[in-house]
Amino acid sequence: MNNRESNASKEVQAVYEQLLEAWNNQDARGMSDLFTEDGESIGFDGSQSIGREEIFSHLNPIFEHHQTAQFVSKVKSVKFFNSDIALLRAIAGMVPPQSNDINPQVNTHHTLILVKKEETWRIQLFQNTPAQFHGTPELVEQMTEELRAVLRSSK
Template sequence: MENHNSKEVQAVYKQLLEAWNNRDARGMADLFTEDGESIGFDGSQSIGRGEIFLHLEPIFINHPTARFISKVKEVYFLSSEVALLRAIAGMIPPNQSDINPKVNTHQTLVVVKKEGNWRIQLFQNTPAQFHGRPELVEQMTDELRELL
């Protein structure tokens, strides 16, 4: 059921990926609660807006980062003020136009409504490598390519 709150939750996720795609560490960090947590693609864990910013800023300064393209698969409300968003995402390397299937990912957000605004409590970025099942990588890549 698509409701108003679902759209608000999806908007926070969209802002998160837009901030990444714009290489905006402060913009990303500010979407989190004060004690929010980010678990990156490589398993690195950052807790709190300040730490999230300090983790992201050197990545954007020192690396030409790939752009995310994503598809929300589900928004599930645990309560009226806590929601879980699940999405799949692919990355388009700099100066390229196609997804790199090696870095497809499942993205999960837990968002909470505080003082009328949805904020990220947890963002987890899990590699979707499907070891030994290349057809699943291909299936996810094809689903994401439809968005290009």
């Protein structure tokens, strides 16, 4: 990876970190503003929101009526299709309210496609896919332990 790609990778990862920070702070506007105008979010439950305002309208009632779990994540890769399009893959777990440990039942894969417009990276697609690994519980445990290591190092 050359210096330009390294800097771009850091910029892309920073957008992802902002997305999770906004979720963890229950900031629907902060999350939705990270998307392109016609960006798309596919939630853990399969819900689909298209467009910055629809994403906000979907998230805002969730945050207003529920204390959501906190995301803990680890970026697994950033791939560039060209200088203005990137794919970020990460694993994530959630720490429920009043807990200090990850709930393995809601581990997830995060996939983001980001585009750079006017020198700013924005999310075109965010997909939150359950990582249940049906029939292979050892993979759930492996992912959970990897995320617990991130959680421990952040304290």
